[in-house]
Amino acid sequence: MFKGSIVALVTPFTPQGEIDFEALDALVDFHLDLGSDGLVVAGTTGESATLDRREFSALLRRVIETVAGRIPVLAGTGSSSTKTAIEQTVAAADLGADAALVVTPYYNKPTQLGLQLHYSAIADASALPLVLYNVPSRTSVDMLPQTVERLASHPKIVGIKEAVADAVRIAYLCQRCGPEFSVLSGDDSSCLESMRNGAHGVVSVAANVVPKQMHELCLAALHQDWERAGQINSSLAALFEVLMIETNPIPVKWALFEMGLVDSKVRLPLTMLDEKCFAPVRQRLVDLGLVGRIGKGTTA
Numbered sequence: 001m002f003k004g005s006i007v008a009l010v011t012p013f014t015p016q017g018e019i020d021f022e023a024l025d026a027l028v029d030f031h032l033d034l035g036s037d038g039l040v041v042a043g044t045t046g047e048s049a050t051l052d053r054r055e056f057s058a059l060l061r062r063v064i065e066t067v068a069g070r071i072p073v074l075a076g077t078g079s080s081s082t083k084t085a086i087e088q089t090v091a092a093a094d095l096g097a098d099a100a101l102v103v104t105p106y107y108n109k110p111t112q113l114g115l116q117l118h119y120s121a122i123a124d125a126s127a128l129p130l131v132l133y134n135v136p137s138r139t140s141v142d143m144l145p146q147t148v149e150r151l152a153s154h155p156k157i158v159g160i161k162e163a164v165a166d167a168v169r170i171a172y173l174c175q176r177c178g179p180e181f182s183v184l185s186g187d188d189s190s191c192l193e194s195m196r197n198g199a200h201g202v203v204s205v206a207a208n209v210v211p212k213q214m215h216e217l218c219l220a221a222l223h224q225d226w227e228r229a230g231q232i233n234s235s236l237a238a239l240f241e242v243l244m245i246e247t248n249p250i251p252v253k254w255a256l257f258e259m260g261l262v263d264s265k266v267r268l269p270l271t272m273l274d275e276k277c278f279a280p281v282r283q284r285l286v287d288l289g290l291v292g293r294i295g296k297g298t299t300a
Contacts (some may be wrong), residue, residue: 004215007208012262034215045208064095077100077102090126099158107140123157135161170194188236239288245281
């Protein structure tokens, strides 16, 4: 079962826009040292939409080699094309990923039956366990809990990242999909409430910045230490909010730049964080003791 704080890892780029493998190695070590429970490579936060197949393979290979089996590595292999998603999932298996995180098809807006057949086809062709990924704010299609329940009977489909912040939905999934089916929040702000309703953890954007705190929040929740989990959640609430001040991963990339961990480069059509947003992001980092009052990305 996948559980705890699983980081939706950014993909660091050089100022010229190539994958920065040196920064990537340092990021992975950062998460291993500070307790992250898993990594998602080439997901939404990893700018998967702008990675070509060669880059996807090189990125995933490097992370798997650096992790060396210490925590699970999930590869983002979703596509609007079932055929392409199968090919990406097979490639991830060949590279040694522990699972595939497969987003619902975007733009073509399949029906619930289409979603069921899409995921069943990928699972039938896959040597990897699949974690479903439902994020209608990005894809314009909502995979309903009843569809997930049907898919959970497939032996290769082992969990879901549910980005709909709905406690009733989370409770339904936990109750109806079986005790070994991992239900993971896909939304930092509602992670604690989701875990109160049975979720096993979170695929987290904020964990890029605060891996130790997100690990401890999830650990406390898994042990039903709701007082401790609530304290951590309250301390991070302002960070959760500011990391969505523009489209993810723009703010989290900038935060990591301020912390001296990566360049702020994002690939078009995304653009660097608007200057008016620098101060609120920086202030949250200062409040958490992650940077001084002047960060790497600022001038005196």
